[in-house]
Amino acid sequence: MDFTFTEEQQAATEAARAVFSKATPDAVPSPALVEGAVADDFDRPLWAKLAQADLLSLLLAPAYGGAGLDPVALCLVLRESAKVLARVPLLETSAVALAVQRYGAPELAGSVLPSAGRGELVLTAAVHGRTGHDPAQLAVTARRTDGADWVLDGVQTAVPWAQQADLVAVPAHTGAGRPVLALVPRTRTGVTLADQVSTSGERLAEIRLDAVRVRAHEVITEAGAGEWLRTLLVVGTCAQALGLGEQVLAMTADYTSQREQFGFPVATFQAVAVQAADRYIDLRAMEATLWQAAWRLGTGAEGALPLAGDVAVAKTWASDGVRRTVQTAQHLHGGVGADTDYPLHRYHAWAKQLELSLGPAAAHEEALGDLLAVHPLNRSAAERP
Template identity: 35%
Template sequence: MDFEYTEAQRELSGLTRELLTDWSERHPRPDDGGFDPQLWKALADTGLLEAALPERVNGGGFGLLEQCAILCEIGRTVAPAPYATSIAVVAATLGEFGDDHQIERRVRPLLRGETTVAPVLSRMAPVPTRGSAAFEARRDGRGWRVDGAQSAVAAASFADGFLIEARAGANSLLLLVDRDTEGLEVTAQQVVNGTDAALVELRAAAVPDADVIAVPGAAGWAGRRATLATCALQLGILARALQMTCEYACERRQFDKPIGTFQAVRQRLADAYIDVEAVRLTLWQAAWRESRALPAESEIAVAKFWAAEAGHRVAHTAVHIHASTGIYLDYPMQRYFTAAKRAEFESGSATDQLRRLGDQLDAVAP
């Protein structure tokens, strides 16, 4: 297993970093809405939104590993671009399981930077339900009627549509729902690092068969991709936060010495480095297995455990070493802290992952 970037990953990562670094220099204090339409269109114009999707969507032949490379760069700048939701989950899922009509109607506008679509999956819930969904669907003529609610849905406050996981008896469905669908209500919510999240509620909403994906395993596939996207974002967030903290420790002086020369500070930075490398290793191991269609549930749970547990430690280390500077609103570190804390719980906390691993071990125990 080789964790070195491929040529495609290096090119996509470099292009993303160049674009987002330029954007972040011009927007040192972005608003907390989680979405910049001009940045989204710029990502589309450079081809980054379509570069890492299945071949049937764009002919490029790239996929999950390239998406993770792009997501790491988005995390490094904490850019308000919903790539993790609209592209890495929704567009990728439709490219894998959707029909030509769904791709043309839903994916093409995404790739042009004209729309966004938020996934509403059980694995992404604030308290993951481990196998059940927050929405229930029942047959109604030539379509489905759907009821349910899920809170803190990422990128939902500004989304033009939703990819919703629902239970239909013993099966899971994925439903494509437009924002103006009758029976859909979206209520914006304030989360730790912004106002992009929302409560999504469906009350007897009608969804035609043309907007339903009933392929077995599609919902689980989308959930795994959502978890990996969170881990990739977290890796970028933590790597940049650690870099900023190391630079600060070399510049900040106490008793006529850089604080980075103090043993306690060096130890915390060393521990943070090990944590970031653990996130990196487990992410790429899980993403590689998933990209090869190998069993990866355990590896994804391990990757998310480290993204959560190490994310907590690194975020607090960064703020503690920066001292009061770390929480100033006009200094960027507070953005990385809150972004890391949100990613810690997105797609399940560290404890949730340990429970998931316990269930998997119990299932194979003699």
């Protein structure tokens, strides 16, 4: 079996490296508690370069101006973006666009996707619910009016890039408990934003919807749309954690190779080498579980567990792995790693955000346990078909 990436996926990786090669994490706001640490906007010049390189339309069908690639290609690009802490809504815009392509009405797809692929339309998703712990669709109610429109009421927290997004994908539920996914313009009457600050120092927003009216074609009623969107966001977050971890380990290798103690580079000390080797193993496990989840998400292939199982395994490794990697990096850098002017400080803050975003390792371990509990192999012989 051939596990190499396709030519198209490799081309996407090379294009991403070319775009991000000129980006630098020095421009990333530090989460230090100082006035003005939070940036007001994302990196618009970098966003334009991504659009020019056709990296914003990777997953879109050719009919919408895209390359028709799969989530693996997106994860390859996200991996490169995280190495430089790219401040762009690449994951959110790509994930929402693909969900619209898969589940949305032709009218919605035609009005959103071409513009999103050109970088003219910024998309984001409100998938953390009201508190960050409950299913997102439970935080917002959706009811039909006498006509064909819908009315939304509720609150969603920790929405990334909400202040800059043109459309926000909002999971909601009907009176009968049926989940729906609405694309709500940020400027629509009844939508209000309250600023929040993430662990990484980036702006988030609490979105409040008070009798917000959305048109029929702006609401996706097909079952599974909201859950599929969240799944892609989780997998994309794993890709970002992998890229960040790889960059941090490379920084640590460079530093320990140059810093000398007792006349020798500290990288030659067994205690240092073993810790770095352990983190390398973490990164390879993160990579293997990521590609398994991304491949199944894109192909719909069957596995020993449902797709949710592979996603839970990938996020568990991503959360624990990226945390251990930055902790080891801080330890091996010594006092330099604690300097807020040194890039490692920002990587550490972003790693913590990625670790907890869309559920920490413990939450996904619990989800995996629930799946294993109902697995056919876990039943008694009398219960099996």
